[in-house]
Amino acid sequence: MLYLIHSSKTMRPTTDKRLNMSKPEFLQKSVELASYLKGLNISQLKKVMKVSDKLASEIQHTFSEWSTDSENTGLAVLSFRGDVYSGLQVDDFSIEDFEYANDKLRIVSGLYGILRPLDGVSPYRVEMGYRFDKTPYNNLYNFWSNELANTLSKDELIINLTSDEYGRAVLPYISKERIITPHFLTYSKIKEEYSNVAVHSKIARGAFANWLIKSRIDNKSELPKFSSLGYRYSDKLSTENNPVFVCDVFGGKGLSVRLK
Numbered sequence: 001m002l003y004l005i006h007s008s009k010t011m012r013p014t015t016d017k018r019l020n021m022s023k024p025e026f027l028q029k030s031v032e033l034a035s036y037l038k039g040l041n042i043s044q045l046k047k048v049m050k051v052s053d054k055l056a057s058e059i060q061h062t063f064s065e066w067s068t069d070s071e072n073t074g075l076a077v078l079s080f081r082g083d084v085y086s087g088l089q090v091d092d093f094s095i096e097d098f099e100y101a102n103d104k105l106r107i108v109s110g111l112y113g114i115l116r117p118l119d120g121v122s123p124y125r126v127e128m129g130y131r132f133d134k135t136p137y138n139n140l141y142n143f144w145s146n147e148l149a150n151t152l153s154k155d156e157l158i159i160n161l162t163s164d165e166y167g168r169a170v171l172p173y174i175s176k177e178r179i180i181t182p183h184f185l186t187y188s189k190i191k192e193e194y195s196n197v198a199v200h201s202k203i204a205r206g207a208f209a210n211w212l213i214k215s216r217i218d219n220k221s222e223l224p225k226f227s228s229l230g231y232r233y234s235d236k237l238s239t240e241n242n243p244v245f246v247c248d249v250f251g252g253k254g255l256s257v258r259l260k
Contacts, residue, residue: 001218002152003159003209006166007109008082011123014074019098021075021120025151026113027068029143033111036137037063037126048130059125066122076107077117083199084161086255087206087229090117093213101213106152108166110140114148129165141169149173157220159212161205180220180241182208184231187248194237194246203252204229204245 024030040048040063046056065072077090077098093101098117107115110126128140136143148170152158158174160167160181171179184204185194207228217223223243224233230251237244 001104001157001159001220003105003212004162004167004170005084005088005105005107005205005209006128006162007076007107007112007115008080008085009125009127010081011079011121011125012074012081013072013123014078016075016078016098018095019075019118021070021073022102022116022118024076024112024115024119024121026147030112031068033126033137033143034063034066034124036132036134037124038066040132044133048132049125049127062123062125066124068120068122070120073120073122075117076109076112076115076119076121077101077105079121079123080107083202084206084209087203087208087252088210089206089255097213100216104218105209105213108148108162108169113144114151114170127165128169144169146173159208159223161209176241180223180243182223182226183237183242183244184208185234185237185244185246186250187246194234197250200247200250200252203255204231207252208245 040060042053042056042060045051045059046053049056049059051059101117105117107117108128109115110128110130111124112121115121130140131138158179160171160179184201186197186200188195208226211217211226211228226233226245230247230249231245232247234244234246237246
């Protein structure tokens with residue numbers, strides 16, 4: 001069983017001296033893509049990323065400093081921020097948790113393709129859905145093709161905790177029978193039903209990954225036991241490969257941590 005999440009827009013340069021940093025599998029392709037990105041001006045970045053002049057300038061500066069040098073890289077799982085990583089709560093991981101995560105967790109990335117938690121990454125901002133002007137970077141799904149899925153075991157179940165944007169880079173190349181996609185719903189008093197709340201779902205996906213890692217979950221039959229943040233398994237709403245978890249009151253308030 002493998003657990004699949006995705007990168008985030010925001011990052012913090014960081015490392016942990018207790019852990020050995022490894023090189024991303026597709027580092028050469030990352031260097032190629034980063035080299036192209038370093039040449040983009042503020043207007044081009046603003047157009048593609050739909051950001052302000054100020055943010056485009058900051059992103060351009062980030063690209064200018066991007067490198068593979070060890071002093072400019074940090075552990076992937078500690079570097080990414082955002083709601084999924086707020087739920088993942090890696091700051092509470094033990095050495096054994098990190099080692100288990102490195103074996104079981106994979107992070108889909110626009111720039112790096114796919115990462116292990118202990119791979120070294122340099123700060124960047126490249127979403128999988130970005131479409132740049134120059135081929136082959138005008139479609140990152142084509143740029144990565146089936147290479148990311150090929151790094152995964154051919155027979156293990158995939159616990160899909162990615163967004164649709166990042167899942168499209170991997171899941172089409174994996175048989176549907178092997179993919180398990182949990183869903184997380186919050187009760188709405190207005191609608192009087194359980195529905196998707198984006199920020200709740202993102203944090204819940206991270207919390208689910210945290211639970212998988214800390215509980216060493218490696219069997220499909222154990223998935224309904226998840227009960228963090230007030231969620232409980234809904235047998236009524238679930239299907240075989242789409243377990244649904246519902247909460248009446250979201251228990252993850254205050255967990256969301258974002259950078260500017």
